[in-house]
Structure formats: C-alpha cells, structure tokens
Amino acid sequence: MIPNCKETSQLLSQAQDRPLGFIERLRMRLHLAICDRCRRVSKQFDFLRAAVRRYRDGE
Amino acid sequence: MSADASPAITPEAIEAERDYLLRYATLQLRNPAQAEDAVQETLLAALEGLERFSGRSTLRTWLTGILKHKIIDHLRRSGRERPLGSDDDERAETEIVDALFAGDGHWRGVPADWGSPAKSLENSRFWKAFELCLQRLPVRTARVFTMREVMEMSTDDICQELEISTTNCWVMLHRARLTLRECLEMTWFDGQPS
Structure with a gap:
C-alpha cells in the first residue's frame, strides 16, 4: 500500500536517522514516484542537513 | 607514538x-x-x-x-x-505538524520548489534567516535536532541521554525538520529567484 504525504515525510525524516527496512524503502519510493511535493521535501531535508553543518563549521 | x-x-x-x-x-x-x-x-x-x-x-x-x-x-x-517542558508544550508542538497536513495526510499547503538552494549558502542574508528559524524551534525539539545534526549523535545515544523513547526521538526530529523547512520557505525561499 502506498503511504500518504504525512507518512512519507516521516519516512524521509527517519531515513536520515536510521537505515529504513526494505518494505519501508519500497513504499517511500512508490509514493515519491507519484508525488512531486514529497520529492521536493526529500531534497529539502537533505539541504537542511547540509546547511546546519555548514553553519556549524563556519559559512 | x-x-x-x-x-x-x-x-x-x-x-x-x-x-x-x-x-x-x-x-x-x-x-x-x-x-x-x-x-x-x-x-x-x-x-x-x-x-x-x-x-x-x-x-x-x-x-x-x-x-x-x-x-x-x-x-x-x-x-x-529546569526540566524540559510540560505535556502542554508537547501537545502544542504536536499541533505544529498536524497543521501542515490535511485529514487525509496530504500537504495542506504545497511545498514550494526551492530551485537551487545551494546558492543560498553563499548569501549572508540567508544565514541570518537560517539562524532565526533555528532559534524559533521549540526548546525541546531544538535540543534533539541539534544533538542529531550539530553533535551528530545517534538517535540511540540521544534517547538514552534524554531518557525518551526512540519513537519519540524520531517524532521530534521529524517535527524539527518540518518546522525548519516551513520557516525557511516563508522567510527565505518565498520569492527568491531560483
């Protein structure tokens, strides 16, 4: 079953904190394939991580 | 040696x-x-x-x-x-995330396309906005988020240190990322040429 946006954003977030299981990854990818909004958020979460580290280490 | x-x-x-x-x-x-x-x-x-x-x-x-x-x-x-926050704070913080999604779990507002956000990293005004958004995070949410992203601790270590469950830890990190995302979108990426 394909998760909704809320659940997908939870999976996207957790993917930054732990390795997702096979089924979780599959469900997340199925959703991302059909949802450009969540694809944006996925990229933005990656950006946030990079930005915090850049900020910490000095611009 | x-x-x-x-x-x-x-x-x-x-x-x-x-x-x-x-x-x-x-x-x-x-x-x-x-x-x-x-x-x-x-x-x-x-x-x-x-x-x-x-x-x-x-x-x-x-x-x-x-x-x-x-x-x-x-x-x-x-x-x-000073122990961190009460159950009331916890409820208020939960509402932050709930407000972003409709009842069926779809985004209530459409997340914007940020274009090439990496360019913003070279802009000193971006860092001002970024700093303000970090400061606006609720105290408990911010603590977990910075332990993860600044100190680069594992969620297991964070949970142990703060005596919270792993699930709670993931919920707080999710909330932090969504809140920070939302704030940057409103204060910076809105109307920025991409």
Whole structure:
C-alpha cells in the first residue's frame, strides 16, 4: 500500500536517522514516484542537513 | 607514538579554534553564557591534557570531542534545574505538524520548489534567516535536532541521554525538520529567484 504525504515525510525524516527496512524503502519510493511535493521535501531535508553543518563549521 | 611525532600544538593554535567551538556550543546550548563556560572548560582541559593529543585526528576534531562532553554536562545540569517542558508544550508542538497536513495526510499547503538552494549558502542574508528559524524551534525539539545534526549523535545515544523513547526521538526530529523547512520557505525561499 502506498503511504500518504504525512507518512512519507516521516519516512524521509527517519531515513536520515536510521537505515529504513526494505518494505519501508519500497513504499517511500512508490509514493515519491507519484508525488512531486514529497520529492521536493526529500531534497529539502537533505539541504537542511547540509546547511546546519555548514553553519556549524563556519559559512 | 612518541611525543615528538605529534605536530606541535601551541596554546595559540588552540585559542584559534575558539570561535568555531563557541558557535558549536551556542547552537546546541542556545545560551551564550553556558556556551562560553563550556568552551572555556574545553580550552582549559585541552591545555592541561595536551600530551593526550595524538595527532591522529585534527586539532579541531580533538577539541570538538572534548567540547561534546562539556556540552552534555551542561545539558544534564540544566536539565536537573529546569526540566524540559510540560505535556502542554508537547501537545502544542504536536499541533505544529498536524497543521501542515490535511485529514487525509496530504500537504495542506504545497511545498514550494526551492530551485537551487545551494546558492543560498553563499548569501549572508540567508544565514541570518537560517539562524532565526533555528532559534524559533521549540526548546525541546531544538535540543534533539541539534544533538542529531550539530553533535551528530545517534538517535540511540540521544534517547538514552534524554531518557525518551526512540519513537519519540524520531517524532521530534521529524517535527524539527518540518518546522525548519516551513520557516525557511516563508522567510527565505518565498520569492527568491531560483
């Protein structure tokens, strides 16, 4: 079953904190394939991580 | 390793890392006085323990390792004096995420396309916006988020330190990322040429 946006954003977030299981990854990818909004958020979460580290280490 | 195999570390070289350490500590502790204390303790410990610096890591990495311990000490101390938030705060923070999604789990507002956000990293005004958005995070959410992203602790270590469940930890990190995303979108990426 394909998760909704809320659940997908939870999976996207957790993917930054732990390795997702096979089924979780599959469900997340199925959703991302059909949802450009969540694809944006996925990229933005990656950006946030990079930005915090850049900020910490000095611009 | 013999002592003279290590690069010579001078007190000046240690002092030169102060700005970095202070930014790091301030990000995590959100209290300039506490951050200053933690850095001071770190520099003292480093000067007293210079012979323990092996040269296998960089000076900055070694100092950061010491600072992390000092920060954790401060978090523990202030946690004993002022426990973090009540159930009311917790409910208010939960509503932040609920407000972003409709009942069926779809985005209530459409997340914008940020274009090439990496370009913003070169813009000093972006960092001002970024700083404000970090400061706006609720205190508990911010603490977990910075432990994860600034100190790069594992969620297991964070849960253990704060005595919260792993699930709660993931919920707070999700909330932090969504809140920060939302804030940056409103204060920076809205209307920025991409």
